[in-house]
Amino acid sequence: MIVTIKDIAKNTNFSYATVSRALNSKPGISKKTREIILAEAEKMGYQPNGLARGLVMKHTNTIGLVIPDIVNPFFPEIARGVEDTASKLGYNVFLCNTSWDVDKESSYLKALLEKRVDGIIIKPACDRPCSYSNSNIPMVLLNKMPRESKHSYIEIDNFKGGYLATKHLIEAGYKRIAFLGGIEDSYSTIERLEGYIHAFKQSNYKIDKSLIVYGDYNFKTGYANMTKLMGLENPPDAAFAVNDFNALGVLQFVGELGLSVPDEFGIVGFDNIQYAAFPQIQLTTISQPKYEIGKYATEALINQINNKTAKFMQKIILEPELIVRKTTLNSKSVAKATNQ
């Protein structure tokens, strides 16, 4: 039923070795026999067995992609970047969703190791060193980790992202700019907040701690945080949200409040997910090159796989980009208007 290298050896009266050489385009074999063998393989419908090959070769041309949730619109593009470039380089990719759950994460990691993946790309389920930390498999992280110097990582310059967003809001003329962070002690939130503070200092704005709040990465959180903020004695007139999902929640709350955006309230998000560009939404945001993150991560990983001896670690920091849309006053047109 299933045809092996042996069967085709029998049919062609060559040895396994020769058949194997022919099938793998190895040198040291006459053109004619190669053709005979290939023809027979084709005819018999031969399908190489990757398991057997992997067993002896000690690699599988397979990588794992471990992310929190493919439904979160931040991840599909990354996944696509990973899968496209892996495929181009001859690798297949296992997709794993951890739901931000460290137990699930470590069980996936274990499964991947059993399947003998050659490497792993992972967005850690939490910012504390976890299960993967002591693994020796080539790995690239989708964000920087505290006290972690073993694995390569790739991420956006969060400080700069926070800075650009805040500076834009300031230049657009907003006076009381709220910061809607993610998890309080997560690196990305900390760094974006530093960018925010830096922009404030640069403009001699003074920090109002009541305007700095935290939460998670969901729509609802943006909404809930705004409820709190707008109840303040001295409420904000603009918000920089940790991600676009959050910003959308802000947008809704502000809309329900009857404030006009961007005239009475400015919003900038983070990530530039597809939704942000929709005509009905037009969210100003800090763009992360998601597809490229996936692509570069994969290239770095496979590079690492192919240079096992070197064991070098790479840090890749990507540039954020401010995308001005319609949820903020465009400072340039404001300036122009002022001049006339």
Next chain:
Amino acid sequence: MIVTIKDIAKNTNFSYATVSRALNSKPGISKKTREIILAEAEKMGYQPNGLARGLVMKHTNTIGLVIPDIVNPFFPEIARGVEDTASKLGYNVFLCNTSWDVDKESSYLKALLEKRVDGIIIKPACDRPCSYSNSNIPMVLLNKMPRESKHSYIEIDNFKGGYLATKHLIEAGYKRIAFLGGIEDSYSTIERLEGYIHAFKQSNYKIDKSLIVYGDYNFKTGYANMTKLMGLENPPDAAFAVNDFNALGVLQFVGELGLSVPDEFGIVGFDNIQYAAFPQIQLTTISQPKYEIGKYATEALINQINNKTAKFMQKIILEPELIVRKTTLNSKSVAKATNQ
């Protein structure tokens, strides 16, 4: 470096066989030796080798998921449904994006076969019988295929979906309802069109062929098709679009034209992707239970894998559901208003 069953056999002075039995919780082994072996395995950091196991067991607990594009918002939820239930049942899943390209599709299929996946879930890249058709691996298709009786499939009742959408538009009082189809000869488009026609007949509306157009599944297509339709001598006052992406294009065009939705123009989409529910969008649509599609497909597949002898084929037809939001007049409130 890497510890095998042999190493732990050596250390415990048992044979491979016994170790293997202990590790796999097989019967016929004393409690004590099992404990000794397990402890040693733990201590040595033993990681079973799935390749070796797969080679002898002839299955890998691995499935392939082949879809056009994970970035298309229709697919992440399906993928999540697949991955969650696969994981629950002890399987890992390979993700493959074909970009609707049949050559890519068949090359992925080949790779998956080499990797010895136990089964495949696939949204075919085209509606003609393709590469996979003659494969004997357990497979479930994410839509019905013409002249295909070999593989199981799961899909929504497209006829009913088309019918519900159109009927809703009719009841809401729209008079000239356009049909924006996908690929003209694709099954799903054909069946939705039949549903549309059925609703028309039921209400004694007459079909105007100039209002039936085709395209693909993108935003731009919806926009482009609307350009055409609104240039008609007798343009439509509503549209039923093949999917939500398309509908969003329609929404934009209509908005730019200055028509008010839903008062002057009604729109219903298909799929109920996340975007559709956004406060700023609120698209009326026909919902597909995407996560469940993935879930049921996986259950059917693994069921099939475990019953290789039976070789039964399953057809699963899911119920569509009309979700009324704000891009159509709500016929009930219309009725109410009339009564007062």
Next chain:
DNA sequence: CTGAAAGCGCTAACAC
């Protein structure tokens, strides 16, 4: 209850 040995399908020395 435990061990010996065969073999899954393939690659890679090493011979000739």
Next chain:
DNA sequence: GTGTTAGCGCTTTCAG
């Protein structure tokens, strides 16, 4: 150029 053979790490009869 080609064949022989060992062995990758594991499961599974078959003996005992």
